[in-house]
Amino acid sequence: MDDDTPTEEVLDELFSTIESRKAKLPEDSYTTTLFTHEKGENYALEKLGEEATETILAAKDDDREELLYESADLVYHLLVVLAAHDASLDDLREELKSRF
Numbered sequence: 091m092d093d094d095t096p097t098e099e100v101l102d103e104l105f106s107t108i109e110s111r112k113a114k115l116p117e118d119s120y121t122t123t124l125f126t127h128e129k130g131e132n133y134a135l136e137k138l139g140e141e142a143t144e145t146i147l148a149a150k151d152d153d154r155e156e157l158l159y160e161s162a163d164l165v166y167h168l169l170v171v172l173a174a175h176d177a178s179l180d181d182l183r184e185e186l187k188s189r190f
């Protein structure tokens with residue numbers, strides 16, 4: 091990811107990186123471990139659940155800094171799971187927009 095990426099483009103840049111990792115599976119990538127773990131998709135789903143729990147605990151503790159940190163972990167793992175199922179960020183945007 092590029093440090094110069096405008097803040098409003100961060101999610102697109104992150105999702106694009108995740109899709110690239112899924113296609114190329116570079117060895118030195120945490121994202122690759124989520125796509126290739128011996129436990130299969132369960133590993134990424136477990137991580138998603140852990141990050142959701144950690145986000146909830148941060149909110150319960152009223153710890154704003156920790157809430158933002160864990161929310162970022164949660165969103166990253168959610169995007170990996172969406173990519174694993176060939177769902178895109180635009181698909182997610184459309185779903186959200188359909189609820190307006």
Ligand SMILES: N=c1c2ncn([C@@H]3O[C@H](COP(=O)(O)OP(=O)(O)OP(=O)(O)O)[C@@H](O)[C@H]3O)c2ncn1[C@@H]1O[C@H](COP(=O)(O)O)[C@@H](O)[C@H]1O
Nearest residue numbers: 091104107108111118119120121122137140162163166167
């Ligand atoms: N946004 C993230 C991101 N958020 C969280 N994580 C990783 O998710 C993991 C979270 O796991 P945990 O909270 O359980 O922490 P842990 O350190 O693994 O501790 P354990 O519980 O496993 O002992 C950590 O290893 C984090 O590094 C992320 N890893 C990568 N990204 C982005 O993905 C891009 C590609 O990363 P690579 O695939 O590694 O190249 C990077 O440039 C980042 O922008």
